[in-house]
Amino acid sequence: MEPFEYVKPASPAEASAILAAEGSAARILQGGTDLIIRMRGDFVHPKIVVDLKGLPGIRExxxxxxxxxxxxxxxxxxxxxxxxxxxxxxxxxxxxxxxxxxxxxxxxxxxxxxxxxxxxxxxxxxxxxxxxxxxxxxxxxxxxxxxxxxxxxxxxxxxxxxxxxxxxxxxPEPHEAAVGVYNKLGRTRVGDIALLGVGVLGWPQPANPSGSGWRIALASVGPTPLMAPEAAALLAENTDDEAVEAAAAAVMNASRPIDDVRASGAYRQAMVRVLARRAIEDVLARLPM
Missing domain, CATH: 3.30.465.10 (Uridine Diphospho-n-acetylenolpyruvylglucosamine Reductase; domain 3)
Structure with missing residues (x-):
């Protein structure tokens, strides 16, 4: 690890001024679980590390x-x-x-x-x-x-x-009866980086034909985290078995996975459909309608 300067600003304005002045030579430290590994691995070489943990409210x-x-x-x-x-x-x-x-x-x-x-x-x-x-x-x-x-x-x-x-x-405050499920698939049961992840949130919404509202978000199946609004719209209309299958397929279609050393894109796409269906069914089983 190369030498670097460590600073711990006392205010957001001071932190921002340092980051603006140093540009790409600065790196932010909060937990450090990623930064320290990258520095030790010789992937990044900051001249200055800016520790933000002392800023008012940032740990509250x-x-x-x-x-x-x-x-x-x-x-x-x-x-x-x-x-x-x-x-x-x-x-x-x-x-x-x-x-x-x-x-x-x-x-x-x-x-x-x-x-x-x-x-x-x-x-x-x-x-x-x-x-x-x-x-x-x-x-x-x-x-x-x-x-x-x-x-x-x-x-x-x-x-x-x-x-x-x-x-x-x-x-924002969610609906008091909202139910959320996060399903993650990794190479091991705990601790692994997600091969894919599916978050599903459902809540009572009487104005919708199904009586419910939905938000669905995905991890590790695209270049950024993704939403699946088409699947959410299907569930807002109907939540019978056929609609759940159609929504799971829509989640799969929203994904854009790649092949990498941890899994193929085809495997991720197939499994995102499975995890989405399970998460939707889990939410429905607990959602007051």
């Missing part, structure tokens, strides 16, 4: 029914997975975070790091998309907000501009 979880949930970007995965308010209102997010790596890794890994890595296989991301999360981004001019779906621009690429960093994620 805040919730109220009017505004929903605010997650500081440096909240750890274990903190998300164990938080009682997240369990009570955003259970799929807690369960998805618990699938990431080992317990020890989740003590360091952060929700903001998982998002900002912009990996198509990020396990927290389908749940965040199903809960309609917004990215709160700090820059030299202040703050801007961006729907999380628009945050991802490609593998490892985000909408963050020079001097910007992710400060928090906000999630």
């Amino acid at each position: 979880v805040a919730y109220n029914p009017a505004n929903g949930l605010t997650l500081g970007a440096a909240v750890t995965m274990n903190e998300v997975a164990a938080h009682p308010l997240i369990h009570a209102h955003y259970l799929m997010l807690a369960e998805a975070c618990e699938t990431i790596g080992s317990y020890q890794l989740r003590n360091r890994a952060t929700i903001g790091g998982n998002v900002c890595n912009a990996s198509p296989a990020g396990d927290s991301i389908p749940a965040l998309l199903c809960y309609d999360a917004t990215a709160v981004i700090y820059n030299p001019a202040g703050e801007r907000r961006l729907p999380l779906m628009n945050f991802f621009k490609g593998p490892g690429k985000t909408d963050l501009q020079p001097g910007e960093f992710l400060l928090a994620l906000t999630l």
Whole structure:
């Protein structure tokens, strides 16, 4: 590992100024579970590492029914997975975070790091998309907000501009009877990077013909995390067995997987249909109608 300068700014404005001045020579540190590995592996060579964990509010979880949930970007995965308010209102997010790596890794890994890595296989991301999360981004001019779906621009690429960093994620209050399921397929039962992941959120919505509303998001089957709006629209119309099969097929058609060392694209596409059907059926079994 090459020598580098370590700084821990005390305010968002100070952090933004450093990042803007240093440009590509700077790297952000929150949990470090990805950055340190890349530095040790000689993949990145930052001249300055900017530790954001000391910024006000960046490690806090805040919730109220009017505004929903605010997650500081440096909240750890274990903190998300164990938080009682997240369990009570955003259970799929807690369960998805618990699938990431080992317990020890989740003590360091952060929700903001998982998002900002912009990996198509990020396990927290389908749940965040199903809960309609917004990215709160700090820059030299202040703050801007961006729907999380628009945050991802490609593998490892985000909408963050020079001097910007992710400060928090906000999630609106879901329907009180919403049910969410995250199904993940890996090479091992626990701890592996997702070969694919399917997040499904359903809630009572009497205005729809089926009496329900849906959001479906996918991991590791495209260059960015994906939504499956056509499948959600099918379920809003009908949720009988035929409709569930059609929705699962629509999820498969929304996927754009590649072949890599972990699985073929054809296998991923076949299995995303299976996991989507299982998740939809699981939600329906628990959804009050």
